[in-house]
Structure formats: structure tokens, C-alpha cells
Amino acid sequence: xxxxxxxxxxxxxxxxxxxxxxxxxxxxxxxxxxxxxxxxxxxxxxxxxxxxxxxxxxxxxxxxxxxxxxxxxxxxxxxxxxxxxxxxxxxxxxxxxxxxxxxxxxxxxxxxxxxxxxxxxxxxxxxxxxxxxxxxxxxxxxxxxxxxxxxxxxxxxxxxxxxxxxxxxxxxxxxxxxxxxxxxxxxxxxxxx
Numbered sequence: 531x532x533x534x535x536x537x538x539x540x541x542x543x544x545x546x547x548x549x550x551x552x553x554x555x556x557x558x559x560x561x562x563x564x565x566x567x568x569x570x571x572x573x574x575x576x577x578x579x580x581x582x583x584x585x586x587x588x589x590x591x592x593x594x595x596x597x598x599x600x601x602x603x604x605x606x607x608x609x610x611x612x613x614x615x616x617x618x619x620x621x622x623x624x625x626x627x628x629x630x631x632x633x634x635x636x637x638x639x640x641x642x643x644x645x646x647x648x649x650x651x652x653x654x655x656x657x658x659x660x661x662x663x664x665x666x667x668x669x670x671x672x673x674x675x676x677x678x679x680x681x682x683x684x685x686x687x688x689x690x691x692x693x694x695x696x697x698x699x700x701x702x703x704x705x706x707x708x709x710x711x712x713x714x715x716x717x718x719x720x721x722x723x
Contacts, residue, residue: 535561538573544712547574551581558588562713572713577706590711595687598708599701600650600680608673628675632658632667640667644681651675653683661694668695 534553538546545565547553553561565572574590576582586592628651632640640658644651658664675681682704685696 535564535572541573544571544573547572550574550576550585551578553581553584555588558584562588562715565713566715571715574711574713575708576711577708582709582711585711585713588713590713592709593688593712594710596708596710597685597687597696597701597703598683598705599685599696599703600682601699601701603672603675603677603679603681628671630667630671630674632663640664642667642671644671647682650680650682653681656692656695658691661691664691664695665698668698672699 534547534549534557535545536548538544545561545568547561561572572590574585575596576585582592628644630642631638640663641656642653643655645654646652656664656668658667683696683701685692685701687693
């Protein structure tokens with residue numbers, strides 16, 4: 531049983547299930563009993579719809595989805611004379627040439643931080659004051675990234691602004707969508723339909 535559960539340092543009140551696709555009912559019930567004894571919940575990340583249904587039938591609730599995707603950079607109407615200040619964040623892979631920040635009255639209204647990942651780029655963080663401003667900054671970014679390169683990113687369904695970027699452009703999922711599910715000790719795992 532210890533092979534299928536690890537401690538989750540980000541959520542100490544939950545144990546993380548591993549090998550979810552291999553769980554049978556008896557093992558899951560034993561893990562739930564153990565978690566109940568320790569006054570903890572269980573958390574699992576699943577891509578397989580059968581496993582997702584199995585966990586839902588045993589009291590787990592979906593809380594978020596994670597999309598791992600790649601965007602192929604094409605000629606996207608390059609912006610002339612883009613002159614953004616280069617920020618240094620102390621990470622060796624930080625790419626100040628393609629990370630961009632939009633300021634208004636000395637206030638950061640949108641940002642896209644990009645790291646170099648071999649021949650391609652990796653999105654580390656994006657945010658904005660509003661969807662329109664963020665989308666404008668993304669259009670600028672796609673105009674300055676080298677044509678033929680790829681930008682890799684992970685999007686969490688709980689981040690509304692990031693998901694608007696995911697939905698706006700032609701991202702290609704490189705992995706199955708991962709659903710994060712949580713089990714709390716409620717109603718002895720019985721769902722009321």
C-alpha cells in the first residue's frame with residue numbers, strides 16, 4: 531500500500547495517490563480507511579477516463595484540469611521596433627529577449643516570462659490585468675518569437691487568464707489532459723444520485 535501513496539508537501543492534509551490506473555476497489559478502500567485514520571484526504575491526477583470514473587464512483591471530486599501543450603510559432607505579423615526592457619530573474623534559462631512586460635503608468639499590466647528550452651521556448655508565467663491586454667501582449671510575443679520555433683506551456687483550468695490564452699491560439703496538447711481529483715471523508719464514499 532505504501533507504494534501507491536506519497537506525501538504531498540504542497541498539500542500536507544492530503545496524500546497523493548500514484549499508479550492510479552492500477553488501483554482496484556479493495557486497495558482504494560484500504561487507502562481511504564488509512565487516510566480516514568490519519569484524518570487526511572486523498573488527491574490523484576488522472577488522464578484515463580475509466581480511472582476518473584472509478585475514482586468519482588468512490589467519492590472523488592474533480593477540482594481542475596492540466597493541459598500540457600505546444601504552440602508552433604509561425605509568421606504572426608511581426609511587431610516593428612519592439613523595445614521591451616529586459617528583466618533578469620536569476621534563472622539560467624530565463625530568456626530576456628523574448629520575455630515581455632507591458633507597463634502603464636509604471637504599473638505592470640501584463641507579462642509573459644519565457645525560458646529557453648533547447649531549440650524551443652517554455653512558458654513559465656503569464657498574467658495580465660484583463661483578458662484584452664493579455665491577448666494583445668501575446669500577439670506581440672508571437673510577432674517576435676523566431677518563426678519555426680515552438681513554445682511549450684502548461685495551463686491549469688483554475689487560471690482563467692491563462693486558459694483564455696490556451697483557448698485563443700492553436701495549442702497542440704502533447705499529453706493527455708490530467709484531471710486532479712480530491713477525496714474527502716464524506717458520507718463514507720457514497721454518492722447520492
